[in-house]
Amino acid sequence: MTSVAQTRFGIIGSGWRGEFFLRLARLLPERFRVTGVVTRTESRGAAVTADWGVPTFRTTADLLAHERPDFVIVSVPWPVTPEATRELVAAGVPVLAETPPAPDLAGLRSLWADVGDSGLVQVAEQYLLMPGHAARLALVRAGVLGEPTSVQISSTHLYHAVSLIRGLLGVGHESAEVSARAFVAPLANPLSPAGWSGDDTPQQLSTTLATIDFGGRMGLYDFTDNQWWNPLRTRRLVVRGSCGELVDDRVVRLVDPSTPVESFLTRRQTGLDLNLEGLDLKHISFDGEVVYRNPFVGSGMSDDDIAVADIVARAGAWARDEGPAPYPLAEACQDHLISLAIEESVRTGQPVVTATEAWGR
Numbered sequence: 314m315t316s317v318a319q320t321r322f323g324i325i326g327s328g329w330r331g332e333f334f335l336r337l338a339r340l341l342p343e344r345f346r347v348t349g350v351v352t353r354t355e356s357r358g359a360a361v362t363a364d365w366g367v368p369t370f371r372t373t374a375d376l377l378a379h380e381r382p383d384f385v386i387v388s389v390p391w392p393v394t395p396e397a398t399r400e401l402v403a404a405g406v407p408v409l410a411e412t413p414p415a416p417d418l419a420g421l422r423s424l425w426a427d428v429g430d431s432g433l434v435q436v437a438e439q440y441l442l443m444p445g446h447a448a449r450l451a452l453v454r455a456g457v458l459g460e461p462t463s464v465q466i467s468s469t470h471l472y473h474a475v476s477l478i479r480g481l482l483g484v485g486h487e488s489a490e491v492s493a494r495a496f497v498a499p500l501a502n503p504l505s506p507a508g509w510s511g512d513d514t515p516q517q518l519s520t521t522l523a524t525i526d527f528g529g530r531m532g533l534y535d536f537t538d539n540q541w542w543n544p545l546r547t548r549r550l551v552v553r554g555s556c557g558e559l560v561d562d563r564v565v566r567l568v569d570p571s572t573p574v575e576s577f578l579t580r581r582q583t584g585l586d587l588n589l590e591g592l593d594l595k596h597i598s599f600d601g602e603v604v605y606r607n608p609f610v611g612s613g614m615s616d617d618d619i620a621v622a623d624i625v626a627r628a629g630a631w632a633r634d635e636g637p638a639p640y641p642l643a644e645a646c647q648d649h650l651i652s653l654a655i656e657e658s659v660r661t662g663q664p665v666v667t668a669t670e671a672w673g674r
Contacts, residue, residue: 319344320629322409323376325351325397326388327361327369329506330411334386335365337622340612345625348382351375373400383632384409386437386625391416395424402428407632409435409625413472413649414642421646425672428642435628435638436645439620440473441480442627447620448578448597448605449552449559453481457566457599458554465551467535471652472645478525478532479648481552486647486673491665493523493534493658504542523655534655564599576600584613594619643672 324331327350338345349368352358358369370376376385384407387397395415401408414436415421428434441450453461464478478484499515518538525532540546552559557566562578578599584592592613597605609622630636647670654665 317344317626318629318633318635319346320626321346321348321380321382322625322629323348323350323382323385324388325373325376325385325401326393327352327357328388328390331386331388332365333618333621334388334625335361335367337618337625338367339365340614341609341622344609345622348380349376373397373404377404377406381406383407383629384435387411392420395420398424398434399427402431402433405433407433407435407628409437409628410642410645411437412645413652414645415649418650418653421649422671425642425646425670429672434642435631436640436642437621437624437628438473438476438640438645438648439617439624440469440477442620442623443616444580444594444597444605444607444619445562445578445616446477446550448599449550450481451604452559452564452578452599453483453552453554455604457557457564458552458559459556459566461530461552461554463531463533463551463553465533465535465549465553467537467540467546468548468550469541470536471655472648474534474536475525475532475648475651476644477550478534479644479651482527482530482532484527484530486643486669487527488669489528489651489654489667490526491523491651491654491658491667492526493521493655494662495519495521495659500537500543501545502539502543504544505539506542521655521659523658525651525655578604646670646672 324334338347347367349370350361351373352369361369385401387394387408387410389397394410398408398410415424461482464481466474466477497517497519500518501513502516503510503513520537523534537546550561564576565573568574578597580597581595583590594607596603609619624639627639631638650667654667658665
C-alpha cells in the first residue's frame with residue numbers, strides 16, 4: 314500500500330469550528346498533526362492543551378517559530394479572518410481560511426487586493442467534497458445528464474449552497490442576476506446545536522427563495538432557518554441537464570432517442586443490520602461503477618467530517634506542491650459575492666446583478 318504523507322497544520326482560533334480540525338488529528342494521527350493553536354488568553358490555551366494535547370501560543374509568530382507547518386487554518390470570527398490571513402501571507406505561509414474569507418463585499422475586495430496574487434490562500438469550502446455531492450458531481454462531469462442547465466438546492470445556506478450550484482453547473486466568475494424573497498411561516502424547531510429542546514411549539518421561521526440567473530444556466534436556492542438541524546425539513550438537490558435529470562440519488566436519462574432509463578446512486582455503508590465490518594462508508598456506485606471512494610475508509614466518520622478531512626488533506630498536498638489547489642480564494646470570493654446578493658435582494662425586494670470582480674478577471 315502506498316504511504317500517504319502526514320499533513321501538519323497550525324490553527325488560529327479555538328472555537329467550536331476549530332475543534333473539527335483538532336478532532337481530525339486525534340482520530341487520524343497518521344494523516345494529520347496539529348503543530349499548535351493560537352488562542353487569545355493563557356487560560357483558554359491551557360484548556361485547549363488539556364483537552365487536545367497540543368501546544369498553544371498567543372501570537373502567530375510564536376506558532377510559526379515553534380514548528381513550521383505545511384499551512385495554517387484560520388478559524389476565527391468573520392471580521393478577524395482577513396487580518397489573520399494577511400498576517401500569514403506576509404510571513405509567506407500557505408493559508409486555509411474558513412468560510413467566508415471576509416464578511417462583506419468591501420472586505421472581499423480589500424482582501425483580494427492585498428493577497429489575491431500571492432497564490433497562498435485556499436478556503437475550507439468542503440461541500441463539493443461531501444461523499445454524496447462528490448458522486449453527483451462525478452456523474453455531471455461525466456456527461457450522464459448531458460449539458461447541466463439548472464440546479465435546485467434546499468439543504469445548506471448561502472455561500473455553501475452557491476458553491477454547490479456553481480460547481481454542479483460549471484459556472485465561473487461571470488455576472489449573475491439574483492432575485493430573492495423571504496417568507497415567514499410557523500414550524501416546530503426542536504433541535505439545534507445546543508441539542509433537543511423538548512419543545513415542539515411552532516415558531517415563526519423564515520424561508521428564503523432565490524433564483525440565480527447565470528445567463529442560460531440557473532440556480533434555485535431554498536433555505537429555511539436552522540434547516541441544517543431541523544429534522545422536519547428534508548434536504549433536496551436537483552440537477553437538470555439537456556439529456557436527463559438527477560433528483561437526490563435518482564437519475565433519469567436517455568440511452569437512445571426513444572429509451573429513457575432510471576438508475577440510482579448506491580452507497581456501500583457497512584455496519585448496518587448484521588454486517589460486522591464496522592460502521593463506515595466504503596464507496597458510492599452508479600450502474601455498477603464506483604464513482605466515489607471514501608479516502609478515509611476505517612475512520613467511521615460522518616459525511617461532513619469526511620469532507621473536512623478531504624479538504625485538509627488536499628490543502629496539505631497543495632502546500633507541499635504535491636497536488637492542485639483545493640478551493641482557491643477567488644472561488645470562495647465569488648460564492649460569497651452571490652450570497653451577499655441574495656441577502657441584498659431580500660432586503661430591497663429588487664433583483665441584484667453582480668459585477669465581474671477583480672478575482673474573476
